Amino acid sequence: MQKLFTFTMLAAAGDTGNLENQLQQFGGNLSALMSTIWPWLLGVGLTLIALWGAFIGVKIIKARKAEEKQEAKALVKQLIIGVVAIFLIAMGGPLIIQGLATWAGQSITPLG
Numbered sequence: 001m002q003k004l005f006t007f008t009m010l011a012a013a014g015d016t017g018n019l020e021n022q023l024q025q026f027g028g029n030l031s032a033l034m035s036t037i038w039p040w041l042l043g044v045g046l047t048l049i050a051l052w053g054a055f056i057g058v059k060i061i062k063a064r065k066a067e068e069k070q071e072a073k074a075l076v077k078q079l080i081i082g083v084v085a086i087f088l089i090a091m092g093g094p095l096i097i098q099g100l101a102t103w104a105g106q107s108i109t110p111l112g
Contacts, residue, residue, distance in 0.1 A: 045086075052079060 056079060060072040 049079075049083060 056072060056075045059075065060069070063069040063072050
């Protein structure tokens with residue numbers, strides 16, 4: 001609460017240089033963290049997609065009845081839609097944030 005009050009008073013006085021430096025340092029640390037863990041996140045994500053795809057493949061192979069085949073096809077559609085949605089969010093999210101920051105007058109650099 002005290003920091004919020006201090007920030008409000010500094011902002012009212014027009015002295016936000018220290019806050020901007022801290023925000024830039026935080027952004028740099030966050031960027032370094034994302035650069036470090038991104039390969040791990042990507043590897044885990046691809047492994048989970050492969051495992052789920054293998055599970056669906058086994059379900060398709062074992063399907064004997066028409067209902068089981070329909071269920072397996074629905075799972076394939078859901079997998080594809082999920083992968084596309086995650087890709088769009090992962091690629092589009094930073095672009096939207098960067099566009100909003102530019103519109104607000106604060107230029108930021110993409111992570112990585």
